[in-house]
Amino acid sequence: MATAGEAATAPIQKLHGAKIIAAIKQAGVDHILSVPDLHTSQGVLRPISTDNQLKLIRVCKEDECIGIAAGLTYGNIRSLILIQYTGFLYAINAIRGVACEQNMPICLMIGLLQKEPGVLPQNSKRFGLRIVEPMLDVLGIPHTLIETDDDVERIAPAIEHAYAHSHPTAILIGGRAI
Amino acid sequence: MINRAELLRFFATKITDEIVVATYSSASDWIDIADRPLNYFSAGAMGLASSHALGLALARPERRVVVLDGDGSLLMNLGSLVTIAKVAPTNLTHFVFKNGSYEANGGHPIPNAGTDFAGIARSSGIAKSSTIHTLEDFKARANYFLTEPGPVFACLDIEQGPLGPREYAYMYRPEQRQALRDALAAGK
Numbered sequence: 001m002a003t004a005g006e007a008a009t010a011p012i013q014k015l016h017g018a019k020i021i022a023a024i025k026q027a028g029v030d031h032i033l034s035v036p037d038l039h040t041s042q043g044v045l046r047p048i049s050t051d052n053q054l055k056l057i058r059v060c061k062e063d064e065c066i067g068i069a070a071g072l073t074y075g076n077i078r079s080l081i082l083i084q085y086t087g088f089l090y091a092i093n094a095i096r097g098v099a100c101e102q103n104m105p106i107c108l109m110i111g112l113l114q115k116e117p118g119v120l121p122q123n124s125k126r127f128g129l130r131i132v133e134p135m136l137d138v139l140g141i142p143h144t145l146i147e148t149d150d151d152v153e154r155i156a157p158a159i160e161h162a163y164a165h166s167h168p169t170a171i172l173i174g175g176r177a178i
Numbered sequence: 179m180i181n182r183a184e185l186l187r188f189f190a191t192k193i194t195d196e197i198v199v200a201t202y203s204s205a206s207d208w209i210d211i212a213d214r215p216l217n218y219f220s221a222g223a224m225g226l227a228s229s230h231a232l233g234l235a236l237a238r239p240e241r242r243v244v245v246l247d248g249d250g251s252l253l254m255n256l257g258s259l260v261t262i263a264k265v266a267p268t269n270l271t272h273f274v275f276k277n278g279s280y281e282a283n284g285g286h287p288i289p290n291a292g293t294d295f296a297g298i299a300r301s302s303g304i305a306k307s308s309t310i311h312t313l314e315d316f317k318a319r320a321n322y323f324l325t326e327p328g329p330v331f332a333c334l335d336i337e338q339g340p341l342g343p344r345e346y347a348y349m350y351r352p353e354q355r356q357a358l359r360d361a362l363a364a365g366k
Contacts, residue, residue, distance in 0.1 A: 064257060071229070
């Protein structure tokens with residue numbers, strides 16, 4: 001991974017939303033809870049909205065997702081929360097109180113809007129992006145960065161582990177999904 | 179004005195296998211009256227009771243889910259009314275106890291005690307929204323609230339109750355959540 005300055009010359013590798021969606025389904029997720037995120041809008045959310053195997057619940061604010069996802073676990077329904085990193089930052093108290101302190105399998109897919117291609121979040125020029133991973137670390141939430149198609153294979157195991165061991169997890173979408 | 183504890187004592191005689199989602203002062207009163215496995219206490223983040231309840235209603239469509247919310251709590255999550263209206267779970271009943279104050283946080287007033295919560299719910303898309311001013315009116319409509327296809331919303335005008343903080347550790351303990359899971363698994 002490059003620094004923000006080096007990224008300008010790095011080749012941009014592709015990340016296909018269809019592969020992300022397949023991985024989500026592979027993990028047994030059938031409910032998607034979302035506030036639209038420009039970063040994942042076309043590649044992930046748009047196709048999910050017309051996918052009859054996934055039930056999309058559009059919410060008004062990101063912390064709603066945390067409560068809904070918690071309630072869904074009482075029917076053994078697996079859900080994924082698809083939001084932007086700004087929404088993650090907004091919802092931190094709900095994540096702290098529900099997902100972390102109650103050890104709930106809350107699965108967050110967080111779009112890193114405007115992250116420079118090929119640059120690690122902690123090296124981004126953008127303050128908001130640099131603090132995402134440290135915040136997850138403070139919360140004790142395991143996280144994985146999905147930058148290209150090669151990384152997508154990590155999505156399903158992360159979700160499976162969260163449900164098997166009842167803990168939250170975060171999947172950071174660094175590449176712009178197409 | 180309705181005495182909340184009195185209303186809940188009556189409500190406890192009407193419920194059977196419903197999941198009751200309660201938060202803050204309503205939860206404190208409820209657990210004193212009906213400490214049961216099918217209770218779910220919304221903990222961790224104020225305002226999310228209705229969202230927890232929506233998830234539960236979708237997860238357990240065979241059950242009625244009843245939310246005992248507060249006015250201060252709902253003000254922190256008004257968008258949930260819009261979400262609930264769109265998802266439209268037929269098994270969800272949402273009560274909001276309106277006393278115009280953050281009772282659990284020292285009794286300070288909510289920003290506007292004149293807020294028409296039933297009006298907000300209705301304009302959010304929950305057509306079956308009403309305001310209840312007396313215990314007699316609530317008693318008369320209790321069966322409706324528990325059987326009418328939802329989502330159903332009612333704002334209950336109540337008196338100020340005891341000021342918090344009250345005991346939360348007992349209701350929020352992990353064993354309570356496990357008891358609910360066990361009861362649901364056993365079909366109780």
